[in-house]
Amino acid sequence: xxxxxxxxxxxxxxxxxxxxxxxxxxxxxxxxxxxxxxxxxxxxxxxxxxxxxxxxxxxxxxxxxxxxxxxxxxxxxxxxxxxxxxxxxxxxxxxxxxxxxxxxxxxxxxxxxxxxxxxxxxxxxxxxxxxxxxxxxxxxxxxxxxxxxxxxxxxxxxxxxxxxxxxxxxxxxxxxxxxxxxxxxxxxxxxxxxxxxxxxxxxxxxxxxxxxxxxxxxxxxxxxxxxxx
Numbered sequence: 083x084x085x086x087x088x089x090x091x092x093x094x095x096x097x098x099x100x101x102x103x104x105x106x107x108x109x110x111x112x113x114x115x116x117x118x119x120x121x122x123x124x125x126x127x128x129x130x131x132x133x134x135x136x137x138x139x140x141x142x143x144x145x146x147x148x149x150x151x152x153x154x155x156x157x158x159x160x161x162x163x164x165x166x167x168x169x170x171x172x173x174x175x176x177x178x179x180x181x182x183x184x185x186x187x188x189x190x191x192x193x194x195x196x197x198x199x200x201x202x203x204x205x206x207x208x209x210x211x212x213x214x215x216x217x218x219x220x221x222x223x224x225x226x227x228x229x230x231x232x233x234x235x236x237x238x239x240x241x242x243x244x245x246x247x248x249x250x251x252x253x254x255x256x257x258x259x260x261x262x263x264x265x266x267x268x269x270x271x272x273x274x275x276x277x278x279x280x281x282x283x284x285x286x287x288x289x290x291x292x293x294x295x296x297x298x299x300x301x302x303x304x305x306x307x308x309x310x311x
Contacts, residue, residue, distance in 0.1 A: 117300050119156040119172050127292040130160040130168070130285065138169045139194050139221075139228070139269075160285070168285045171267040184263045186244075187232050188219060196221040196228070200275070203242045206231065208287050211298075211307020215242040218279055221269075229278035230269040231286075237261030238303040264301065 125132040136159030154174040161167050175184055188198045200220045205213035214233055221228045233240055234247065237254055238261075241247040254261045268285060272278035290298070298306035 117297060119154050119174065122293060122297045122300065123156055123158070123170070123172065123289070124292060125158070128288045129162045130288060131162075133159040133161050133167065136167065136169065138171055139191060139196070140171060166281055167270060168281060169269045170285075170289075171265070171269075173265045175263045184234055184236070184247075184265045186234075187217075187221075187230055187265075187267050191221040191228075191230070194223070196223045206233070206283050206286055208290055211302070212305050214286070214302065214305055215240045217242050218275075220275055226271065227273050228269050228271055229275045229282070230267060231279060231282040232265065232267040235264040235266075235301070235303045237263075240303060240305055266301065 138157045138159065140155070140157055153176050154172075156170070156172045159167060159169045173184070188201060191198050198219055198221050200218075202218055204216050204218050206216045207213050216231050216233045219230050221230055233242070236247055236250045237259075239246075239250045241250050251261065268282045270278045270281055272281070290301070293301065
């Protein structure tokens, strides 16, 4: 009787110890230096000029979970000489654990009353490096239609789906690491999605063209490509 009682108890203790040993404890960032999004992304570059009066879709509650997820956010709108307006949101989270992880734009827009549709994986071509894995979607609320292009970096990887992201986190966790994460979202107001996505691609290409090569890894991880130093 004592043996039958002790064996399950011992098994539970061993399982708890094993789970604790496998729990990642080291926060692992892709760059050693502390980078500021305001430093990485200029207010004006190329033909793009900062538009401070434009309001972006983002969590409005100052006590929202996003404030726990992200240590830095940057929200800006830019306009080119032809009048094209592009909205840029970048959010950085230093710890991508099971409790704290990047929120997909699909969820953010839905929480703001948008109907999200046509989400599809794709790639974004750029100069001087491999194409960027992205997700494109449409968000509609009443008469407002906002095509969106975004990518997520988790550690060194750029997972474009939920399962891919979970796999990266699991792999990092088994190595004892908690990866950092970055969300880059580009959007515009345009009833023609194809035209909007082409505009997004041009905007990102122009932006990455002026980013300091030392900071490319922070934005793109292993996809930093030839400009990485």
